Amino acid sequence: xxxxxxxxxxxxxxxxxxxxxRANHTQPRPTAPNTILxxxxxxxxxxxxxxxxxxxxxxxxxxxxxxxxAASFEATVGEVAGEVLERLPxxxxxxxxxxxxxxxxxxxxxxxxxxxxxxxxTLLSVVRSSLQNLGKAVKGxxxxxxxxxxxxxxxxxxxxxxxxxxxxxxSLKPLGAYVKEVLExxxxxxxxxxxxxxxxYWISGFFFTQAFLTGAKQNYARKCRIPIDHIDFxxxxxxxxxxxxxxxxxxxxxxxxxLEGCRWSSDLHELDESEPKVLFTPLPxxxxxxxxxxxxxxxxxxxxPMYKTTERRGVLSTTGHSTNFVLDVKLASSKDPAHxxxxxVALITSLND
Numbered sequence: 514x515x516x517x518x519x520x521x522x523x524x525x526x527x528x529x530x531x532x533x534x535r536a537n538h539t540q541p542r543p544t545a546p547n548t549i550l551x552x553x554x555x556x557x558x559x560x561x562x563x564x565x566x567x568x569x570x571x572x573x574x575x576x577x578x579x580x581x582x583a584a585s586f587e588a589t590v591g592e593v594a595g596e597v598l599e600r601l602p603x604x605x606x607x608x609x610x611x612x613x614x615x616x617x618x619x620x621x622x623x624x625x626x627x628x629x630x631x632x633x634x635t636l637l638s639v640v641r642s643s644l645q646n647l648g649k650a651v652k653g654x655x656x657x658x659x660x661x662x663x664x665x666x667x668x669x670x671x672x673x674x675x676x677x678x679x680x681x682x683x684s685l686k687p688l689g690a691y692v693k694e695v696l697e698x699x700x701x702x703x704x705x706x707x708x709x710x711x712x713x714y715w716i717s718g719f720f721f722t723q724a725f726l727t728g729a730k731q732n733y734a735r736k737c738r739i740p741i742d743h744i745d746f747x748x749x750x751x752x753x754x755x756x757x758x759x760x761x762x763x764x765x766x767x768x769x770x771x772l773e774g775c776r777w778s779s780d781l782h783e784l785d786e787s788e789p790k791v792l793f794t795p796l797p798x799x800x801x802x803x804x805x806x807x808x809x810x811x812x813x814x815x816x817x818p819m820y821k822t823t824e825r826r827g828v829l830s831t832t833g834h835s836t837n838f839v840l841d842v843k844l845a846s847s848k849d850p851a852h853x854x855x856x857x858v859a860l861i862t863s864l865n866d
Contacts, residue, residue, distance in 0.1 A: 764802035
């Protein structure tokens with residue numbers, strides 16, 4: 514009996530050892546800190562974003578009474594709503610714009626312009642109507658619905674209301690900076706309407722950046738009678754004086770981009786290390802020139818992902834494009850691409866402040 518017990522004990526020990534071995538074998542290995550990720554899915558959470566998340570959570574626990582009382586809340590919200598409403602420009606007259614810039618087979622930018630103005634009209638209408646209704650509600654002239662209450666809380670806290678962001682371009686800015694950016698974007702397109710297409714496009718001003726870039730490629734494809742799927746962008750940073758004084762023959766000059774994690778050296782004409790304590794630096798105007806893929810220029814480079822916000826993540830829209838990732842930009846660099854990948858270097862169209 515004792516021998517049989519020892520045998521059963523040995524068999525049990527062998528099973529436990531085998532199970533333990535299988536468990537160790539199937540455990541996922543820890544990811545190396547310097548693993549290179551797909552640019553479209555690569556995300557980072559800087560300490561500043563974690564701090565903002567903590568502060569937002571603390572704000573949710575603060576009551577109106579603790580910060581001045583209901584009367585103070587209503588007075589503040591009414592004042593902020595009035596100020597924003599006063600600065601808001603009128604909607605674009607799209608019919609007049611389409612008469613001035615009719616659809617042109619060889620100039621897709623006319624279509625891009627009309628589409629962008631339509632998106633801005635939608636945003637301006639939502640902002641305007643919500644502020645008008647909120648102003649009536651805080652005066653007791655209309656019912657304070659749950660949506661209006663949410664907009665009022667956001668204005669009181671200096672944040673962009675969620676109802677606006679549903680119809681807006683992606684933005685992580687606080688309320689004041691967001692309103693300023695809306696006005697700047699509207700002014701950019703108003704200048705386009707009045708003075709014609711700009712020599713240098715403010716790429717950060719577009720709602721749907723991918724449509725603008727596709728329009729530039731489409732113009733080249735139709736001009737040269739080349740299938741558009743045989744064409745892509747080649748890139749050249751124009752960092753010299755007078756480099757962008759006249760529009761290019763093909764492609765577009767684009768400005769308004771920021772480099773995160775490095776800077777552009779106008780002396781070396783390539784990527785360089787950031788200055789101490791400087792996270793974002795402006796990139797000089799860049800020439801996005803359509804070319805046949807087989808005829809691309811070859812030079813040492815880093816394929817830099819471009820995002821609309823520092824959040825660096827989004828979802829696929831109904832068009833099949835990401836709501837945040839735009840495209841990869843080829844930037845000259847004498848260093849190995851992994852050097853910049855480890856630093857999380859990327860291009861950003863809109864900062865957080």
